[in-house]
Amino acid sequence: MKFQDEFRDKGLVRNMAANIRRMAKRLTAPVNFMEVCGTHTMSIYQYGLRSLLPDTVRLVSGPGCPVCVTPVGYLDQALSCAADPRNIVATFGDMLRVPGSRSSLMEERARGADIRIVYSSLDALALAKNNPDRQVVFLGIGFETTAPTVAASILEAARLGLGNYCVLAAHKTMPLAMEILTADPELNLGGYLCPAHVSTVIGANAYKPLAEKHRIPCVVTGFEPADVMQGIEMLLAQVLAGESRVEIQYSRAVSWEGNPKAQRILELVFEPCDAVWRGLGNLPGSGLTIRPELAAFDARKALKLAAAEERENPACRCGEVLKGKLTPLECPLFDKACTPETPVGACMVSSEGTCAAAHRYGR
Amino acid sequence: MCLAVPMKIISRAGDEIVAEVDGVRKEASVMLLGEEVTVGDYVIVHAGFAISKLDQEYAEETLRMMEEIFSPEDMA
Ligand code: SF4
Numbered sequence: 109m110k111f112q113d114e115f116r117d118k119g120l121v122r123n124m125a126a127n128i129r130r131m132a133k134r135l136t137a138p139v140n141f142m143e144v145c146g147t148h149t150m151s152i153y154q155y156g157l158r159s160l161l162p163d164t165v166r167l168v169s170g171p172g173c174p175v176c177v178t179p180v181g182y183l184d185q186a187l188s189c190a191a192d193p194r195n196i197v198a199t200f201g202d203m204l205r206v207p208g209s210r211s212s213l214m215e216e217r218a219r220g221a222d223i224r225i226v227y228s229s230l231d232a233l234a235l236a237k238n239n240p241d242r243q244v245v246f247l248g249i250g251f252e253t254t255a256p257t258v259a260a261s262i263l264e265a266a267r268l269g270l271g272n273y274c275v276l277a278a279h280k281t282m283p284l285a286m287e288i289l290t291a292d293p294e295l296n297l298g299g300y301l302c303p304a305h306v307s308t309v310i311g312a313n314a315y316k317p318l319a320e321k322h323r324i325p326c327v328v329t330g331f332e333p334a335d336v337m338q339g340i341e342m343l344l345a346q347v348l349a350g351e352s353r354v355e356i357q358y359s360r361a362v363s364w365e366g367n368p369k370a371q372r373i374l375e376l377v378f379e380p381c382d383a384v385w386r387g388l389g390n391l392p393g394s395g396l397t398i399r400p401e402l403a404a405f406d407a408r409k410a411l412k413l414a415a416a417e418e419r420e421n422p423a424c425r426c427g428e429v430l431k432g433k434l435t436p437l438e439c440p441l442f443d444k445a446c447t448p449e450t451p452v453g454a455c456m457v458s459s460e461g462t463c464a465a466a467h468r469y470g471r
Numbered sequence: 472m473c474l475a476v477p478m479k480i481i482s483r484a485g486d487e488i489v490a491e492v493d494g495v496r497k498e499a500s501v502m503l504l505g506e507e508v509t510v511g512d513y514v515i516v517h518a519g520f521a522i523s524k525l526d527q528e529y530a531e532e533t534l535r536m537m538e539e540i541f542s543p544e545d546m547a
Binding site for chain 1: 526
């Protein structure tokens, strides 16, 4: 068992697709299933899964790429940190090309700003240890999968008494955003392929209110092609039976309770706050902010940053793409003014972004 | 950045592991894992941290279900 190749078997995927087509004949109306996780979006494009599905089973991509939902105002704050020569900005690579309102980290780096790409929050922490005379600002973005890793770095910095490490945090939590999308009549969602890795941390129980209150089927689904197909099959079975339950397809990695240790570390460092999502606007209680006790590690407080101002590029249709209302090809800028080299919106930057996936793999 | 991959643990010293997938080795921390893991186990690694241990039995059961439900006999 390598936990990978087995779930990429073409024959398996084809058989499952045939079964889905057969099941779909019993549908009385087309259904829309949303994949919330960027890794699902990538897998669906990469393996051409849409083309295997009948017309009556539609997949729409949701706001599951953390880079894509990060608003312009956050980028501008990160850019203002980078502009100060006393600071080193440490970031995951995907953030580099995301356009702020005037510039991007990439452009600032070309102009001499000290911006370092790191693979892990611990690498950023090591930068702080090795550069005691500089302030390291780590760009903390990501959902519940990434937030505990950033929390761990803050606890470690506190333990070491490091005074030159801080985090510009814009973490977001998933279930609330899903709840808001569920209520959108235009989307008319019939089920969720719930995110795989977010769920390893929060556990499948987190979707129970969604399934119960909004009567929407939820299946926590893995990201390999056979996983995605099985997730769709399980959703279809629920739809056909008129049910709305939470099920776990990705049982090899996800439990009902999730990872209690990661949850505890997350809660030690962060508390819920309102958060602006690109395309969705301000969603009360959907973000995570550093607790006041740890303010020394909160870049906004430690560096007294100006409040974020939101100004989206009006030409970009990312908002509608993130809500699954528009496919990238329906955006007039797609592959014209907006390409991975010259992105207008964040969805074209991150490899998990819907527009980037559409660009790379075609329809 | 959300990339998270199943990797096999090939060594462990305290909270630090080295894990491998397709010949690529990476260091990671098991600081966030509640369960015990040892060399030979598979974990999902995300941004330098193991966030979940993969369960062989469940993986086999999932594969079995994929194959069973979608066997050719069932396609008639
Ligand atoms: S193609 Fe570019 S501008 Fe259009 S929605 Fe996608 S990222 Fe935004």
